[in-house]
Amino acid sequence: MSTVTQEYVAGLPDIYRDIFLAYSSLDPSRRHGQGLAFQSLYAELDGKYGLGEIQSACEQMAAGGAVEIRNRIFAHPTELGEQIIEQLAGREAPRGSIPPFVPPG
Numbered sequence: 573m574s575t576v577t578q579e580y581v582a583g584l585p586d587i588y589r590d591i592f593l594a595y596s597s598l599d600p601s602r603r604h605g606q607g608l609a610f611q612s613l614y615a616e617l618d619g620k621y622g623l624g625e626i627q628s629a630c631e632q633m634a635a636g637g638a639v640e641i642r643n644r645i646f647a648h649p650t651e652l653g654e655q656i657i658e659q660l661a662g663r664e665a666p667r668g669s670i671p672p673f674v675p676p677g
Contacts, residue, residue, distance in 0.1 A: 576655040587629045589660060590617055595649060596661040607639075607648030 581589065594616040595602060608616075610630060614623045621629070630647040633639045638653040649657060 576652070576659050578659055581656055581659045584656075587621055587625065588633065590620065591626065591629055591633070591647075592649075592653065592657050593660050595657050604654055605648055605650070607642060607646040609645050610647065611645070613647070 581592075584592075591613055594613050595608060598608060598612060598616045599606075610623060610627045613626050613630075614621070617626070630639055630641060633647070633653070634641045636652075637650060638656060639647040639649050641647055
């Protein structure tokens, strides 16, 4: 798998950059690979794009291997998608989940 560069993400059309940025802005504590519904992306982007445009863009990203669409409404970033989010957000994408709390015992 190739490494995503800043030059690559700078060349992405606005709709793709905006969708990927929405992942980190909507939920900064999002876990690696955690998806968002098309409707959530639409709401986060505040009507900049129509719901159908967001769905079509996510389908294009899925065809390119950057997201996986589940249950026909959720776009989950793949490893490639997480690398793009990391480059766009200027920080490391979330990894794993919060470890379980273990009470004293």
